[in-house]
Amino acid sequence: MNDKSSNISKRRRTARAKDSADYVAKRAEVLGAAATLFKQQGFHSTRLVDVAREAGLDRATIYYYAGSKEELLQDIVGGVLDTAIAAAEELRANDALTGMQRLHQIFVILMTSYEENYPATFVYIQEQMHQVGVQETEWAQLIMKRTRLFDRMLIDFIKEGIEDGDLRSDIPPRLHENALFGMLNWTHRWFVPGGSLTGRQVAETFWSIYTGGALTDAGRANALPSPPVLSAVTG
Amino acid sequence: MNDKSSNISKRRRTARAKDSADYVAKRAEVLGAAATLFKQQGFHSTRLVDVAREAGLDRATIYYYAGSKEELLQDIVGGVLDTAIAAAEELRANDALTGMQRLHQIFVILMTSYEENYPATFVYIQEQMHQVGVQETEWAQLIMKRTRLFDRMLIDFIKEGIEDGDLRSDIPPRLHENALFGMLNWTHRWFVPGGSLTGRQVAETFWSIYTGGALTDAGRANALPSPPVLSAVTG
DNA sequence: GATCCAGTCAACGCCGACGTTGACGTTGAT
DNA sequence: ATCAACGTCAACGTCGGCGTTGACTGGATC
Numbered sequence: 001m002n003d004k005s006s007n008i009s010k011r012r013r014t015a016r017a018k019d020s021a022d023y024v025a026k027r028a029e030v031l032g033a034a035a036t037l038f039k040q041q042g043f044h045s046t047r048l049v050d051v052a053r054e055a056g057l058d059r060a061t062i063y064y065y066a067g068s069k070e071e072l073l074q075d076i077v078g079g080v081l082d083t084a085i086a087a088a089e090e091l092r093a094n095d096a097l098t099g100m101q102r103l104h105q106i107f108v109i110l111m112t113s114y115e116e117n118y119p120a121t122f123v124y125i126q127e128q129m130h131q132v133g134v135q136e137t138e139w140a141q142l143i144m145k146r147t148r149l150f151d152r153m154l155i156d157f158i159k160e161g162i163e164d165g166d167l168r169s170d171i172p173p174r175l176h177e178n179a180l181f182g183m184l185n186w187t188h189r190w191f192v193p194g195g196s197l198t199g200r201q202v203a204e205t206f207w208s209i210y211t212g213g214a215l216t217d218a219g220r221a222n223a224l225p226s227p228p229v230l231s232a233v234t235g
Numbered sequence: 236m237n238d239k240s241s242n243i244s245k246r247r248r249t250a251r252a253k254d255s256a257d258y259v260a261k262r263a264e265v266l267g268a269a270a271t272l273f274k275q276q277g278f279h280s281t282r283l284v285d286v287a288r289e290a291g292l293d294r295a296t297i298y299y300y301a302g303s304k305e306e307l308l309q310d311i312v313g314g315v316l317d318t319a320i321a322a323a324e325e326l327r328a329n330d331a332l333t334g335m336q337r338l339h340q341i342f343v344i345l346m347t348s349y350e351e352n353y354p355a356t357f358v359y360i361q362e363q364m365h366q367v368g369v370q371e372t373e374w375a376q377l378i379m380k381r382t383r384l385f386d387r388m389l390i391d392f393i394k395e396g397i398e399d400g401d402l403r404s405d406i407p408p409r410l411h412e413n414a415l416f417g418m419l420n421w422t423h424r425w426f427v428p429g430g431s432l433t434g435r436q437v438a439e440t441f442w443s444i445y446t447g448g449a450l451t452d453a454g455r456a457n458a459l460p461s462p463p464v465l466s467a468v469t470g
Numbered sequence: 471g472a473t474c475c476a477g478t479c480a481a482c483g484c485c486g487a488c489g490t491t492g493a494c495g496t497t498g499a500t
Numbered sequence: 501a502t503c504a505a506c507g508t509c510a511a512c513g514t515c516g517g518c519g520t521t522g523a524c525t526g527g528a529t530c
Contacts, residue, residue, distance in 0.1 A: 007520085007521080007522095008519085008520065008521080009519095009520085011476085011477090015476075015477090020476095022476095023476090026477095042279070042363070044277070044279035044280060045279060047516090047517065047518095048517075048518070048519090049517080057477095057478080058478060058479050058480085059479095059517095059518095060478075060479065060480085060481095060519085060520080060521090061477075061478060061479075063518095063519065063520080064476090064477070064478080067519090068518080068519075069517095069518070069519095100454065100457070100458070128277070128424075161454070164454075165451055165453045165454065166450060166451060166453065166454030166457055166458070167449055167450060167451065167454060168449055168450065168451055168454075169451075171440055171444070171449065174425075175432075175437070175440055175441075176449060178418070178421060178422070178425055179418045179440075179441050179444050179449070180449075181421075182417050182418040182419075182420075182421030182422070183413070183414045183417040183418055183421075184417075185417075185421055185424075186413060186416075186417030186418075186420055186421050187413070187417070189363075189420075190409075190413055197410075202410070205406055205410055205414075206410075206414050209406070209414050209445065209448070210444065210448065210449050211448050211449060211450050211454075211455075211458055212448040212450065212455065212458075213444070213445065213446050213447040213448035214402055214403055214406065214411060214414070214415075214445050214446060215401060215402065215403065215446050215447065216400055216401060216402065216403055216404075218400045218401065219335065219396075219399075219400065219401030219402060219403075219446075220446075220447065222335070222401060223335070223401075223446060223447075242490085242491080242492095243489085243490065243491080244489095244490085246505095246506085246507095249505095250505095250506080250507095257506095258506095261507095282486090282487065282488095283487075283488070283489090284487080292507095292508080293508060293509050293510085294487095294488090294489095294509095295489085295490080295491090295508075295509060295510085295511095296507070296508055296509075298488095298489065298490080299506095299507070299508080302489090303488085303489075304487095304488075304489095
């Protein structure tokens with residue numbers, strides 16, 4: 001008579017400790033299935049039984065690869081922010097770049113990484129990780145802190161662009177940011193990798209709109225009387 | 236002995252049938268409380284007990300004003316689309332307007348209505364009503380159909396702008412739309428009525444970026460050579 | 471061919487949230 | 501005073517989904 005209780009938690013821990021290629025690969029598959037569904041239906045609406053079906057497993061088997069539904073989410077979106085912050089820090093440290101160049105770079109890098117890590121980053125955006133709404137967990141707090149850090153770097157790039165005289169100073173940095181990265185982040189609602197456009201093409205197109213506008217020369221002539229929009233009301 | 240069972244459903248129906256000013260007002264309060272929380276935490280994460288506390292009521296009392304949690308959501312976002320579609324249809328019917336003017340108008344109207352109906356519209360955006368994710372209910376189908384209708388009208392305005400030679404033809408209409416309305420819709424993450432900027436100011440500023448770009452004249456001159464500096468980071 | 475282990479599965483306990491119940495004040499009309 | 505309607509509330513039934521259990525299978529190792 002053996003009392004070896006199976007205890008899935010312990011078995012998961014030992015399996016993860018072994019770190020075999022097979023286990024890691026299968027785990028990635030499970031995370032991928034979860035990410036797909038989280039993207040499609042949202043985290044809360046997604047049932048673990050659906051994740052299991054998507055991955056071709058039984059629901060209980062999920063727990064052989066992840067301790068909880070939360071863990072799936074955290075592992076999916078975990079590296080997203082770190083990657084972005086690392087890229088921004090590298091740009092900031094490069095003295096040869098202007099603010100505009102840094103802004104352009106991070107913009108393109110973000111979009112291409114959205115594409116590469118699809119759908120992980122879009123899950124991150126969709127689930128509003130930056131909001132308090134998530135939870136009061138330590139993990140959520142960390143995410144929020146890192147998000148604010150990244151945000152501050154973007155604002156700094158923009159301020160640099162304004163101080164250099166490249167970006168319009170009649171628009172507050174925050175509005176510059178929300179316009180530019182609004183276009184970018186909204187891609188989570190419509191962009192699908194493998195479609196007619198690459199992430200890079202989308203990014204460059206949006207960048208050209210942000211910097212130069214969407215009008216033709218003729219259209220610009222038609223629209224000529226364009227007073228500074230904010231000073232009229234704020235001043 | 237009377238068998239008058241209280242049956243909250245019937246009592247709600249009779250109360251709603253009477254349509255007294257008090258009832259309507261209180262119901263609006265409940266909807267407002269629900270909208271606030273839906274906006275903050277998302278529909279699924281919001282508990283009816285929280286809605287009740289926000290409205291200063293007992294949870295059961297909610298059912299005197301709404302038959303279900305779903306009904307709260309539907310009534311909150313119900314008019315949003317209809318208003319937008321009506322505005323777009325009016326613009327379309329006005330022969331005196333060019334495509335660019337229609338696009339500009341609907342852009343400003345949408346933003347100001349976001350502000351006026353806050354937070355209802357933002358709930359609509361946040362809950363991704365256009366996605367299949369919601370449900371297979373008849374209501375969801377209708378919402379999706381109406382959304383596609385509105386979307387088609389926006390695309391038509393943009394195509395008109397391109398055909399008139401005002402908007403750049405090297406950018407597909409869909410990208411024009413996603414850039415412009417990406418900026419707009421992303422406001423649901425940061426815009427708060429009563430802040431330093433009105434909805435109209437935000438809309439006009441974004442419009443000026445979309446049409447003319449965010450660069451100064453000097454910045455435009457600097458950007459002309461447009462050195463490809465991406466290799467500094469990626470390579 | 472016996473033993474062991476990775477991987478899987480049907481089944482259970484549990485909990486939290488929705489929607490309902492039936493009764494309890496309170497108000498205003500008769 | 502009586503009655504009806506209004507608005508409210510503590511308490512319950514129910515159900516869906518999470519996380520766990522303990523046993524089963526098929527292949528590898530001795």
